[in-house]
Amino acid sequence: MTAHNDAPLALVGHSPAAARALRDVGLVAVSVPGGDLGAVIGACRTLRFSGALVHESREGAAAEAVTPDTSARRAGRVDAVALTGAGAHGTYALADALSDAVEASGYAARGAGALLLGSGGDLARALPLVRLGLGSVAVAADSAPEAERFLRDLPAGTRTFTLSRHDPALASLAERADLVVLTGGTLPPGLLQPYHTLADLTGRAGTGQSGAAILDLSALPALRLARQLLHATGQRYRAEDLTGLVAELA
Template sequence: MPALPDAPLALIGHSPQAARAFREVGLVALAVPESDLGAVLDACRTLRFTGALVHPSCEVAVAEVVDTDADARRVGRVDAVALAGGASGSNAHGTYTLADALMDAVEASGYAAHGASALFLGSGADLARALPLVRLGFENVGIVADTLPDAERCARDVPASIRTFAVGRRDPALLALAERADLVVLTGGSLPPGLLQPYHTLADLTGQGSTGTSGAALLDLSALPTLRLVRQLLHATGQRYRPEALAGLVGVLA
């Protein structure tokens, strides 16, 4: 583990037990109030906190009171805040780390995404959180949402260099589109019956999906929560921690 920062880390929406768990691994963390978040973050900056980790229940509220990067603006959520400016008056900078952590997890699984085709299936909000996976080098991407307009809105965020197809869940063309895919990414809802085939690999982000008797492979994303915490701490503290050093914290923060 790298040298620990001198400044404490704020925990927004997390329990005092989470703060104690951080201290057990040598990182000073303090649970702070969830009300009047703008004032809370101003106080943290004045007190020279290094940054903050944000519980999912507070992600939308925090996004409204900090400067956000592109990933955070896309989904309207913030899960980590940097306060590196201390008392100098610099603004708090928020990010949403799920996209980068997903890419880390897919790469760690050994899946060869470059040049492959992917099908993303979910709803508007959860699709937006996972779509940055297209940065891994997919050539063709299918986007399936509850309605065609929702799918088309998500498709606008895909780089123009990637061939993109948008359909609604009830579109008869869905199964034909799925036949072209190598990787099926389930971000929300359930898989339509008969969609998965033996040549597919399923990346299930819901925790509810199953390959069933299809013969499809299941992508191992078990490292995702820890890799996300690595990304959150990198943004909030400027320090990169080894995943194995943080594994015990993930369950406490859930």
């Protein structure tokens, strides 16, 4: 990591325990109110905070209160903010961190067929996987219109299919997939097969008795935190040094 930085870091929606944990790695962190984020971010700029980390529950609101970069704009979420004289600039660090985690796992995403299962807005979490060169993408959301809205953010030329996750055709569509990505909700019983690999972005799903492989994303939370801190403070941290902090920031 880089040298100690005295500029405080705002924690939006995080607990005081998270602030104390970050102080252990040399950061002056302060929990701030999660409401009226436009006013909160403005006050943090006035007080010369270096930036902010945003809790998952406030990511959507943060995207409306700052200037988002490309990743944040596509996701409609901001999880880290850099505060400068020019303004408040938000990013969605999960996007690049997910790409890092998949590449570190050794999974060969290029050319694979994927089935994305989500509940609307959370499907944006899977965008980094799509941009790793998937051959085809099937999207199942709570409704077919929700799935279709997600398509506008996919790379041009991607072969796509959409349907409701309640559609009886979901099982047959899953049979064509190599990778099943769960971004929200639960896995339908019997959907996973032994030839599938599951990328669980909820952290709550299991493969049951299906025999499917699980994509190792255990490093994702720490990789994400490292990228959040880099954006918000300008300081570089090794992901392996941040593992103990992840639980406090959940």
